[in-house]
Amino acid sequence: MRHTNSNKTFRLGTLFTAVLTSVALSGPVAAQSAEDYPSRNVQYIIPFGPGGESDISARLQQQYFQDITDQQLIIQYMAGGGGAVGWSQLNEMEADGHTIMGTNLPHIVLKPMGKDPGFKTEDLKNFYFFHYSPDALIVANDSPYETLEDFVAAAKQSPGAVTLSGSGTQSANDIANQRFQSLADVKTTYIPFKGTGAAVAALLGGQVQAEWGYTTVAANHSDKVRMLAVAADERHPQFPDVPTFQELGYDMTGGAYRGMAVPKDTPEDVTRKLSDIFGQINQNAEFRKKMQDLGFVLIDVPYAEVDEFMAERREEYEEVAREMGIIE
Template sequence: MKRHFQFTAIAATAILVVTGCGTGGGASNYPSETVTYSIPFGPGGQSDVEARRQEPMLEEKLDTDVNITYKEGAGGAVGWTELVGEQPDGHFISGMNIPHIILQPMTQDDAGYETDQINPVAIFQGTPIGLAVPADSDIETMDDFIEEANSGEQMTISGSGTYSGHHLAFMQLSNIEDLDMEYVPSTGAAESIQNFLGGNTDAVFANSNDLVTYKEDMNILAIGAEETFEALPEVPTFQETGQDFTASIDRGVAVPPDTDEEIIQTLEETFLEIANDESVQEEMINEGFEPLAMGREETQEHIDQLSEEYEETMRELGEIE
């Protein structure tokens, strides 16, 4: 909110401080220092991959240094708790994952933050989630998987985080097929896929780019895309294999509450420029991502709509009253 001052010598000084003239702060000369880009997961995961791709372009467009840091824990909640407590001057931004930022406050008494405290700037990437088993497994189809899961011995499934997109997919599949399976959460997608590839779990809910990268080491049974996924055209969707749900993670960037609208607009324009860059989009597609370019307003509407849908889903699953 803009403050109004009477034009006195003292007020004029106050204006200089508020606008940052000569002080290194404020919206008018943003950014005036290094921008910290916090990733609420560990290094090597999808959020990190995209931030590293964006880093040199952000530095060029914002004309400042960008420092990528990591604040992993609780499926991203530790990082988002840090975000909402940071100064709203645009020099601290954070990766933002949906549905995590909706499900965690909805299902936990104290996630450390509330969904409406996450101040969205843009969404730039989608990542459908698929279910896979080892390449040498006797399980070849979703029907085989369901039969095995019902055979008596509890199956373990690796996934990234609790009340994340992976966890939601696990709960939905378990509910639809009435399966008793164990979900094994990790601090990030990179750790989750390594747990699976190391033989520590029977299956994995994995992001589409990991499915593309490691497709020779696994048998991908189904994917949570709404239609055939371009990078994995031979893999059926869950809807095609008889499970009526989709599963995906949307990635974007957010700033602390009360950040100046001019600063948000600067960041929004910058991130959308990068998201709409043809070379960036081509790289994403080749790596198994879905390029997106949703601005602040559209992103907020998307979060609001999904919040309503997830509330209904969580009630159906018995996760909330």
């Protein structure tokens, strides 16, 4: 009996060794092909706090992602540094397509132009950009500033006394504040918060007198805030009564672009599959209607066109970075 158990142990050990050898020869266990992707739920990390545009759009994408893939899009938050905390850690995460992270322009271009934020623009493997939010100067409904002219007059009367909230430093909101100060020849105090949600809360809580936000903020809080002007080429269809800055004599257009990235070692075929999935979501008529009703402006920049899109944005932001003193 003792001899028989020994033979069984030997055979089991031999089989176990054979299995390990087979796995080793077949490549990494974590390897993921586009054919069977996604094979489990996908973690979608928002590098800001909850309640902002990145969070709102991600939650709208959840339903359609599951419809297409039969897997869930699980939203998590990693706020800090105006997105830098998350972006600096992205390439340390699992690179099989089951971890994605929201990215924002101009943040991911401007931040590395200044001090080292822990990441480089080129290290972020963006695979899709899906919407744009025009900048807007926003006040609470009970604000004494009825028009943009009222706001400018107050800022000129007491330089630095008018306070504004915004999402982070070297962000679209920060740029909007810098540009408008220059164009209107005023001095205000910009206070950066960890995401649009926190910036809105500061406005509604009376911590600041105004906010550099977006058309989406006004759409999401239409009963509590109003816009004084929008930094777009033309009036937003959701807000036909709100003038553009250009109409009021300020040559100012711009806003925030939002997309997604994966760890840089994510396989190319999986990256393209992700781009295709979110491209399908962006073309869904129901999804588009929901996004537009919330004040978003949809764009479609798939993985194959990201490099060209990023090069164009970088050229624009370098000029702004010089104005802000980020680069010489």
